[in-house]
Amino acid sequence: MFIKYRTKWRRWVLASGSAVALGASAFAAPEPALVQQILAKLTGFYQVTAPEKSYLHLDKGYYTAGELVWFKAYVVDAAKHLPDTLSRVLYVDLVGPDRQVVARRTLQLTAGTAAGDLALPDSAVQGAYTVRAYTNWMRNAGPDYFFSQSLPVLGAKPAAKRKPAAAAKPDFQVFPEGGQLIGGLPNVLAFKATDAQSRGLAVRGELLNAAGKPVASFASLHAGMGALTFTPEAGQAYTARVAWPDGSTSTHAMPQAQPSGLLLHLEPAATQMGIRMARKVPETAAPPETVTLVVHVRGQVVYVGQSALANGEVLSSRIPIERFPSGIAHFTLFDAQGVARCERLAFVNRQNGLRITVRPDKTSYGPRQQVTLALETRDASGQPVPAQLSLAVAAADLEYPAAPTIESHLLLTSDLRGYVEDPAYYFRNAAPETRQALDHLMLTQGWRRFVWPQLLGNPLPAGEYALERSLSLSGQVWRTERKPAAQSELTLLIGNALNNLTTSTTDAQGRFLFTGFSGQDTARVVVQARTPKGSPQLTLKIAERWAGVAGLYPPALLPDAALAASLLQRSRRQQSIDRQFGPDTARRIMLGNVTIKGRREPVPADPRRVFTGADVMLKTSSIPGFDNYPNALLALQGRIAGVQIAGNAMQTTVQIRGAGSIMGSSQPLILLDGMPTDVGAIVGIPASEIESVDVFKGASAAMFGTQGAHGVMAFYTKRGGSTASSGYAPGVARATVPAYYQAREFYAPRYQMPAGSHPDYRGATLYWAPNVSTNAAGQATLSFYTSDDLGAFRVGVQGLGAGGQPGSGAAVLAVERGR
Template sequence: MLYVDVVTPEREVIFQRTLALEHGMVAGDIILPDTLRTGVYTLRAYTSWMRNSAEDLFFTRRVPVWQVAAPAAAGPAASDARRALRARATAQQLKAASAPDVQFFPEGGDYLAGLPTTVGVKAVTASGHGLALQGTVLDEKGNAVARFTTPALGTSSFNFTPLANQRYRATVTLPEGTAATYALPAVREAGWLLNVREIGDNYRVFVRHQGAGAATPEPLQLVAHVRGQPVYSGTGLIAPGETFSAVIPKANAPAGILHITLFDGRQTAQAERLVFVPETQGLQVRLRPSKQTYGRREAVGLDVEVTTAAGQPVAAELSLAVSNTVVLPGAAAEATDVRAHLLLTSELRGYVENPAYYFQAHTPAVQRALNDLLLTQGWSRFTWQQVQAPTSLAAGYLFPLERTLMLSGQLVRNNKKPVPEGQITLLYGKTKNLVQATAGPGGMFLFTGFPGQDTTAVLLQARTPKGSNNVLLQLNELWPRPADSWRPVVPLSLATAESAPVVAYGQRSRRQQQQLYRPDSTSGIVLRNVTVTGRKAPDSPPSLHSGNVSALLRTRDFPTIGSYRNIFEFMQGRVTGMQVTTTTTGYSVLIRGMSSFKGSTEPLYLLDGMTLSDGDALLAIPAVDVERIEVLKGAAAAMYGSRGGNGVVAVYTKRNSGDFSTTPAAGVAVRRVPAYHRTREFYAPATKPAAGPTRPTPAPRPSIGSPT
């Protein structure tokens, strides 16, 4: 199961898609209304299993949305005035945004007094884009101890030797000429220092330790991995004032981010550094078109050849994107590719600007920019407990591996303690299908196999093993709200959105749509007024006991129906010859004059014609969602044989009341399980006659599984 969201600059989810993956792939679409305002939106995709890690590791892609309508023909003066007004509004938005952010990151995590190290700098605007600036590091007396300059991407680094009992600050000059001051992290007297340098075909790791009065050597361990695959592990001893070094060959590691972590003698992680291992045997892809030039609507044939760096053919899965050479300028495109996502940005937290830049020619400038990026934004994706643990930690994960639509959660009490072995009743669908099951030892439950063809209304009722409704249902949300740590994106300038290239792009797009969907603009058909008549379907569900009902209760005849917690409270004292009493676990119904050979006095309960094992399931249905209640006794109940020996209570719910109620009772929760998104098949002009369309065979409808 794949969930796809579109998030506004204000971190509001406005579109959601639920897709069923097949062999790791699925087609999808999102229609943007023409009323959507200009701004930078975020496309977010994730699975249930991915939610067990940080949200920063979801797949995200920033998508600019432009309003490309040309200015109205109201004269140059009016158009200029409109643009000036919008420009002022945009300027106010930019001014109201937060100030630029500048942060400092000592290599490995900390820096120690008297030991030289490297400090990374990350400077970004309020929208999260890199900021070019100059700065000076000052001590408490105002003396300059280091200088730095950040390029357009906003990341840089400088060498620095901090002193004890000193607090440092940085004064930076912003692009508009103003100055700002930012504090550097505090200097530590004791601790561990980790430095990594790329020298030729190896990574040299240097470790220094500065203890608080300790004179004996300290044990240490260095461990390195790429995407959880161990690459290096070494141990040693280090005394204060000494330097421990290790060599990690690049040839031992696959391409990607190499995580190097330093552990002390108690197996506690003290420092970590991320470096990038470049590809040494990248695939070579060659495209050869079948012709040098092509005509309008002519099919294009491409021969694709994939080989290794040595020229050997190799199997590969490829994606191809074709775009017009005339595209939106500036922020309309983001320079990234599949390789940059898989090897770099998928393991970094936060927004990475222009990822494809770091995969250009291996020049010193690009190499340093990549090193500074990992020095500042480098956060580990895999915890070392996961890498070193002998068994998987998946048993402790909250979100399951979802292969079909699921509904999961936990039964807890008011003090948040779990309710083990609690009883759960599930009602779903328009036909009110019923499933009864038992939660696990920790109160966890999981229902699987929802069909997904239509949005399904689900109502859950929970009880303790003794039958009490003093229990809370905590359902796992399908779509998480974007975390507050997301940096909001400043909207695109409205003045820029109406610039000449953007307006021209919109005009070209509209002309192309007219040519594709309506080649002949001279013809048209105008329909006359049409009157549509119909008959409204009856609201009441059909009765199974026409002419045999002993007593009938219609909820529409009782304006105060919403004040009753359940139908048993509603029935008390309203049916002659039927007694409704409360018990320690719920309610008991006795229809006088009825008896059976089973020894039980409870009548037969029906819900929309479906037989229930007992009346507890009816407690989950709010009284406002009931259309009527039919009571059968005596000869009227004989149609059910011995099952109706104690009488019959038939409950009919309202039609189209699939959402049950917005105010469920205690121990009850309501949820709408989404339907699979039906992807549209977009129009494309035919280049040659094609075979008739085929319709895929629908998969069999799965059944609801038991909770685990």
């Protein structure tokens, strides 16, 4: 279903490069066939993919080795930014300058939020670290959808310098508005100039025609981005001559203008969105073409319309901003055949986010005095709204100016590919210059979650990564490298308790998913796959739980020397005090040097052997001619004392004497590579594939409970011909399911009297409260105590309103001696 409304469009015919007004006409109501197909595909994409967004609110902007990075995670649906109720598991990792993972956290989401922390090692090298947050479901779209932020970390020593890349030169790119230049029509050409670290460079220059004559000049406005307007000639070659900040110049070829096509131009303003569409074809007598304009914001259709567009004609109109949700609006112009010819992104900021007010009870405080903060949350109309918030109080000089906010991420950068320099800049004010800079960003860094030709012409691909309502374990079973094993029988063993078994089957693509892990403790599991006929000749691959590190954001800038020295001094002083007088002082004893002597327990050579203490352990290599038998059971007849094996290759029975038969059946428990199976599965495996056999009987089999009442025979297959091999038997894989991380509690002492028994140097992060909620009246109150450190502290609050409105607020308080 689409939104329809009639709007007046003004029509112009181009005459010698100028527009002549012909009057007003109505934009026709959409014709159902084409429009409904487009909207059905668009709606279906967002319903099937159900995009999610994640964001981390960090306690401060700069860190040092040995510190904790405190964070509050927010996960929302991508359409309306409501707290996500689909995924309930979040993965957070911290990647060092060398692209190695430093820390990982698996968090349980409650109402779309979770609190956590990341420990920077004492030996952490200095440099830019990257923190990422994502759900398993987000991995289907790729790492561009993850939350990523670069963290400047001061360490004991700088990171090893890498050899600069050979192509580490400034870059200059151009982007025609809508996707292409059309000859004979006014075109907007955007550009972006960056250094080797993807940071914008201030440039200026000229656009030259084939004769070297300037036809337009340009200069960047913000972060190396800008735009110019000119009317190209079809077939004419144009070049840009760019002047760089260091005084050097370079020339760059421009894309060629096409002799025909459609043109889409936008003019974002504070209260309305200006739109111009034009058509150019070589045949002057060509009949008008029906074009369709579709506008949506995060899958929410804002506008749909159709109109006939004649050759050389321009349609112009304006859409009130009130019709848009805040965020990135996608404008797509389709031709009469339903082919997307022009695309353009525009940012709409209705200034309707969550208003957060922070009011300290005083403007200045003394050391170890109580601070009471009154928080208030209101919507854009001034009405109180309940909200989920997180609050950090940190030294004012530790604020990183280019850090994202929850508004800049949810509304802007989460829908753009790649690095956006200083995203918060675009939300600091609503000045025309800021709005223009934001439109330059849309022109140069626009990105879509889908490509229209693929969306309209093909079914949506199945997601490889499952939606996690709880901790899960997934993977795929293969017969060969290219043929998945559909309908394979799976057995999951958790720990070494045979009563903790789960069975399942693979789908048509050989994929499987086990869910329901509690997350209360780490679970070590074994998964066994067998064909419907019991053969283990399969390859079982467990899906990697953590996303790989493909590339990192450009490094954050480290503080200047003076701030760095001050930060290191404060951090070391605070860490020293924390080690002596932390929150668990009553349960901790500071020890001197301690020498620990002991003996390391031997690690089993074969990790499949989760059950030890067998009465008989037999290596098949010790039996002459063992590999020549059809199966291991026939080869073992009469070779193991107390084990009776009867029958032939088609039907075999096994009985272990002394294992008790009072329960009727005397069939022992059969294990294959640590997993329960039956005699039939062993009969179906050639003897040459069995490496060893263990037999448990009597008291040794008691660990198996009632299942081992008649004894146990455990068969182990060969793994590459050596027990020292790191591989596993065919159709068997092991994995570890992590426990949910339990966040630390921030140490915030409460002083009833100004005097204290030990120093308190919380000079970096003074207070951290990840879970703050305002009531229906939009109000909340909290209190904490200052430390012995003096100076200015910034109170930063971020969060979400009940309707999904992101917002932030701040206040500054001073701690002074003698207050």
